Amino acid sequence: MEFTTLSFRVEDGIGHLRFIRPDLHNRFDEAQHAEFPKAIAPLAARTDLAALVISAEGRSFSAGGDLDMMLRANQSEALRLRLTGEGLAIIEGLLAIPYPVIAAVQGAAVGLGASVIGCCDIVVAARQVKIADPHVVLGLVAGDGGLMAWSQSVGVMRAKRYLLTGDAITAEQAHAMGMVSDLVETPEEVLPAAEAIARRIAALPRCGVRGTKRAFSRLSRDLFGAAFELSFAYEMDVISGEEVRGAVEAAQAAMKARKA
Numbered sequence: 001m002e003f004t005t006l007s008f009r010v011e012d013g014i015g016h017l018r019f020i021r022p023d024l025h026n027r028f029d030e031a032q033h034a035e036f037p038k039a040i041a042p043l044a045a046r047t048d049l050a051a052l053v054i055s056a057e058g059r060s061f062s063a064g065g066d067l068d069m070m071l072r073a074n075q076s077e078a079l080r081l082r083l084t085g086e087g088l089a090i091i092e093g094l095l096a097i098p099y100p101v102i103a104a105v106q107g108a109a110v111g112l113g114a115s116v117i118g119c120c121d122i123v124v125a126a127r128q129v130k131i132a133d134p135h136v137v138l139g140l141v142a143g144d145g146g147l148m149a150w151s152q153s154v155g156v157m158r159a160k161r162y163l164l165t166g167d168a169i170t171a172e173q174a175h176a177m178g179m180v181s182d183l184v185e186t187p188e189e190v191l192p193a194a195e196a197i198a199r200r201i202a203a204l205p206r207c208g209v210r211g212t213k214r215a216f217s218r219l220s221r222d223l224f225g226a227a228f229e230l231s232f233a234y235e236m237d238v239i240s241g242e243e244v245r246g247a248v249e250a251a252q253a254a255m256k257a258r259k260a
Helices: 030-045 067-075 077-096 112-118 146-154 156-163 171-177 187-202 206-238 242-259
Strands: 006-011 014-019 051-056 060-062 101-105 108-110 122-126 130-132 182-184
Touching: 006 030, 014 030, 014 187, 030 067, 030 077, 051 060, 051 187, 060 112, 067 077, 067 242, 077 112, 077 206, 101 112, 101 187, 108 112, 112 122, 112 130, 112 146, 122 171, 122 187, 130 171, 146 156, 146 171, 146 206, 171 182, 182 187
Parallel strands: 014 051, 051 101, 060 108, 101 122, 108 130, 122 182
Antiparallel strands: 006 014
């Protein structure tokens, strides 16, 4: 398949999926929100892969949801339905991959970007990168995987602390809490470190690795699956409201003021 927001290649039994729009901070606008689940869905059936590395170009891993897209969803039920289906497919698609998924986080992971890394099996990050889920700041429910990703990574109490405030943490803090498995000093070290782990896994007997990954995915579904689906439904319910529209427009105005 051909994509405009990401690239995919296979080398020595390892899949490499990469966000390729650094000028847009690899944000999840309509294009990336549609292409990412399409890219990962076929990977569940790949018997030739031992691991998948998800990385990104530029200063940001992903800036999360596009604000203009949120305003369009505020006014369009059709778009809200589409985003619901794609959002569910993103998280389910990551869980369905029967081999380890490694996130190489060289820059900020925000909103859905943070949810993606939280649903990966191994997370390598540079010490000072920012991780945040500011859904509530925009009047939104943290429903696009945030509840599952943060709860299984840092524990329910800490997940509440950061999902109910939208406060950011550094990768160093995330490492102490359990969301980041491997910490490196600089963004340049992230991808080589992630690829080294992937090669280590690729050298192991695949039956044991795959069975272990499947068991962990079952654990995630059993513990958080129902709550994740409910939180997503809540998010799509509130996104059509005036409060969300006002908060998003205020965020856009603040961004323009900072750039002026």
